[in-house]
Amino acid sequence: MPEVIQEAYNALLARWGRQQWWPAQSRLEMMIGAILTQNTAWSNVEKAMANLREHDALDFHTLEKTSARQIREWIRPAGYFNQKTIYIRNMIQVIRERFDESLDRLFALDTPTLRTELLSWKGIGPETADSILLYAGERPVFVVDAYTRRMSLRHEWIDENAGYDALSELFAGSLPTDVQCFNEYHALIVKLGKTHCKTRPECSGCPLEKFLSRPVSV
DNA sequence: GACCAGGCACATC
C-alpha cells in the first residue's frame, strides 16, 4: 500500500508537474481562502478574493474595521456568505484577542498545539485546519479532502468507514515526511479530481489508470 | 433544471 501511494504521486507529478500551491501572497490571505473554498469551486473563491483585494481587505487591520454586512457583500460569490463572514470575523477576533494581532505568535505554536487551536475556531474543521498547517504554516501534515477520499475508495486503498485521521495518516505514513511533497500531492489530487474522477468514473486517460486492479465505480 | 464544488456546525436519535 505505501508503495502504491508513493508511485501514484510520482505518476501525478510526472503528468502535471508542480502545482505551485497555495495561490496566495500572505498567510492571512491563505487562511481566508481556505475558509472561502469550503465546499465551493475555486473559480467562485477567486471572485470573492478579487473583491477583498480591491478593497484592501486581505489586510488584518482593514478586516478588523469592516462591518459584517460589507464583508458579506464582498465574499458573496463564494457562497455560504453568511456563515463564512462569521468565520472570517471570528478568526480576526481570536487573532487579536489571543495572539496580540500577530500571526507570528499564532504560528509559533508547535504543530499539535496549533492544530488543536485552529480546530477550536468556529468554521475550521480538519481539512481547513490541515490546509492552514500545511500551506500557511509549512508543517508536514497531509490534507484530506473529498477527492482524496473518492480516489482512495476507488483504488480500494481504504474502506468506507475510514475516518479523516486514518486517511491522513495513510498518506503521511506512506511518504517521506516532506512539506513540499505533501503540498504537491494534495494539489495534484485536486487537479486529478477536477479533470478525471468525477466526469470520467471509468478512469480512462487517468494518470492513475494503471494502479486500478479492476474497474471500480464509486 | 439538476448536479456539483478544494466542509462545517448543529440537531437529533
Added chain:
DNA sequence: GATGTGCATGGT
C-alpha cells in the same frame, strides 16, 4: 458516536 440537514453562489 453515527446520521441527517442547512448553508448559497456560479459553472456544466
